[in-house]
Amino acid sequence: MTQQEVRRTADQVLSLAPDSVSRKAGSKLGVPERWFGAGCSREGVVWGVCRGGDGTSYRTVVGTADPLPESAGPVSDCTCPSRRSPCAHALGLLLLWARGEESVPVTETPDWAAARDGRSPGEGANGTAEDGGSGLVDPEAAHRRAERRAERITAGAAELEQRLADLLRSGLATAERPGYGLWEETAARMVDAQAPGLASRVRELDSVVASGPDWPTRLLEECALLHLLGRGWQHRERLPGSLAATVRMRVGLPSAPAGPPVRDHWLVLAQYDLPDPRLTTRRIWLYGIGSGRTALVLAYGPAGRAPDLALPVGLALDAELSAHPGSGRLRATLGERFTPPAPATVRPPGVTTTEATVRYGEALRDDPWQESVPVTLDDVVPVPDGDGWQVADASGDTALPLVQGPAGRSGLWRLVALSGGGPVKVFGECGHRGFTPLTAWAPGAGEAVRL
Numbered sequence: 001m002t003q004q005e006v007r008r009t010a011d012q013v014l015s016l017a018p019d020s021v022s023r024k025a026g027s028k029l030g031v032p033e034r035w036f037g038a039g040c041s042r043e044g045v046v047w048g049v050c051r052g053g054d055g056t057s058y059r060t061v062v063g064t065a066d067p068l069p070e071s072a073g074p075v076s077d078c079t080c081p082s083r084r085s086p087c088a089h090a091l092g093l094l095l096l097w098a099r100g101e102e103s104v105p106v107t108e109t110p111d112w113a114a115a116r117d118g119r120s121p122g123e124g125a126n127g128t129a130e131d132g133g134s135g136l137v138d139p140e141a142a143h144r145r146a147e148r149r150a151e152r153i154t155a156g157a158a159e160l161e162q163r164l165a166d167l168l169r170s171g172l173a174t175a176e177r178p179g180y181g182l183w184e185e186t187a188a189r190m191v192d193a194q195a196p197g198l199a200s201r202v203r204e205l206d207s208v209v210a211s212g213p214d215w216p217t218r219l220l221e222e223c224a225l226l227h228l229l230g231r232g233w234q235h236r237e238r239l240p241g242s243l244a245a246t247v248r249m250r251v252g253l254p255s256a257p258a259g260p261p262v263r264d265h266w267l268v269l270a271q272y273d274l275p276d277p278r279l280t281t282r283r284i285w286l287y288g289i290g291s292g293r294t295a296l297v298l299a300y301g302p303a304g305r306a307p308d309l310a311l312p313v314g315l316a317l318d319a320e321l322s323a324h325p326g327s328g329r330l331r332a333t334l335g336e337r338f339t340p341p342a343p344a345t346v347r348p349p350g351v352t353t354t355e356a357t358v359r360y361g362e363a364l365r366d367d368p369w370q371e372s373v374p375v376t377l378d379d380v381v382p383v384p385d386g387d388g389w390q391v392a393d394a395s396g397d398t399a400l401p402l403v404q405g406p407a408g409r410s411g412l413w414r415l416v417a418l419s420g421g422g423p424v425k426v427f428g429e430c431g432h433r434g435f436t437p438l439t440a441w442a443p444g445a446g447e448a449v450r451l
Helices: 010-015 020-029 088-098 139-170 172-176 182-192 196-209 215-234 241-251 353-366 409-419
Strands: 035-041 045-051 057-063 076-078 262-275 279-288 294-302 315-323 331-337 372-385 388-393 399-401 424-431 434-441
Touching (some): 010 020, 010 088, 076 088, 215 241, 388 434
Antiparallel strands (some): 262 315, 372 388
């Protein structure tokens, strides 16, 4: 069975470091000038030769397939004498690979990488093999690494519980003190625990403190969700399978697609980027015309640069999608594409604003950390609401507040102009703050308009 390649983010790569020394060293090695002969295969292997500071060079091979849902990281092989796993060179090579094909192109595997420099996978400079000799991925060794990582995450979750308890005992007002620094320090500790998902949620608490007059209420809500996630991880064996997979995903463990791929004509509903100081994340929403399924495809690029994958909104492509495990199974990986994207007249079926809120509530029941769900609203009209806007059902008396999308106010004005006071079909994300419009269709046979 072919292993599925898992594209990790920079944060996820660094979370694989066995200690802070390896993480710091690996960060310095994740740049093109430190490598030559770097390449990767479509079978899930990346390789390269790292230039050492003392004139030496080290051949490094990393398997990018993740065979277990709680894998502690990829199986790697390096000619350096380090006994750490993964070593700094493997971390640097993965960081380079995360930049995309410009840095690590798909090419023919050189003999030295195919043979792993004449040694068995996991064999160090002293010739001792840790992972057996049957291939880059050894299930027993991967299971041991998974157990070690699970132990680190459990310790990190326990530490997070203690810090949240300390915050509540001292009072939420302490979080507003200038130079408080609790969140960044706690996030760094979660990275040390190899739980990048926890680290990301902790960092977001800083923005809650500066979010307006009711920030203590919102901070308490976010702390409660963090507490729930930590407890979910600690008791994941007792959870239903799909919820346990969701908890693993939320703490930051990589996941591989599960189950057979689904071939369909996938309509591109929306595409937008989320910039970050470390990474650019592209979210692409697709709708299966035959299956009726909505799926989210993620693509990544280095900070300040767009990811390689781009799909035009409003077009459809004949392709295979493989779902990842977890509640809702919205996340998917785009597989083989059989035809280029082509114009499509099909539009996704829509719901009312009331049905949209019900759908979000049902999603929260299965995944309490869900920020929003994909929703298409039928026959809604954007109308002013005090200082903001809302979308109201044309034939009802219910409405949802509008939240600015990736395009900001300009997207809102495009929606208002397209509507002209009449009903439109709108696709977007419905969450606790309201509805974020992403794409709209005017009545008739008009094309999709990105908002």
